[in-house]
Amino acid sequence: MKKTFQLNIEGKNRDRVLDAVKHEIRKYVKRQRRVPLPEGVDYWDFDCRFGTSPDNAAVVHFATIMGLIDAVAAEGGAAFYLELLAKEGHRTARPATAPGDSADGQDASS
Numbered sequence: 001m002k003k004t005f006q007l008n009i010e011g012k013n014r015d016r017v018l019d020a021v022k023h024e025i026r027k028y029v030k031r032q033r034r035v036p037l038p039e040g041v042d043y044w045d046f047d048c049r050f051g052t053s054p055d056n057a058a059v060v061h062f063a064t065i066m067g068l069i070d071a072v073a074a075e076g077g078a079a080f081y082l083e084l085l086a087k088e089g090h091r092t093a094r095p096a097t098a099p100g101d102s103a104d105g106q107d108a109s110s
Helices: 014-033 062-075
Strands: 002-006 043-051 058-060 079-089
Touching: 014 043, 014 062, 014 079, 043 062, 058 062, 062 079
Parallel strands: none
Antiparallel strands: 002 079, 043 058, 043 079
16 A cells, blocks of 8 residues: 545545544555465565655554554644555564573562
C-alpha cells in the first residue's frame, strides 16, 4: 500500500475521516497477514515509510504508525503519506542468559 491519505474532505467530519483511515490501514494489514506463508517463513513483517508527502517519507517501525497518524491529526495536518509493504519475517532466537542473571541485568544475589 502506497497512498496519500487526505484528512480534510469537504462535507465530512475530520474525526470520522481519521477513524476511517485507521480502519482502512488495519483492514489492509489483516488482509496481508491472511496470505499463506511461503515455505520457511515465520510471519509477515512490514516495511513502513511515513511522512507528510512521498518525498519526505522516513522509515518508521510498524508499531508507531497509529501514533504518527494521531500526531499529524493533532497538528492540524491536511494529509499524510503511508507506505506499507509486506515482507517475509524470520524469527531469531533470544540470546541465552547465564544462570543467576535477571532480566534487568542485575545480579540476583545483590
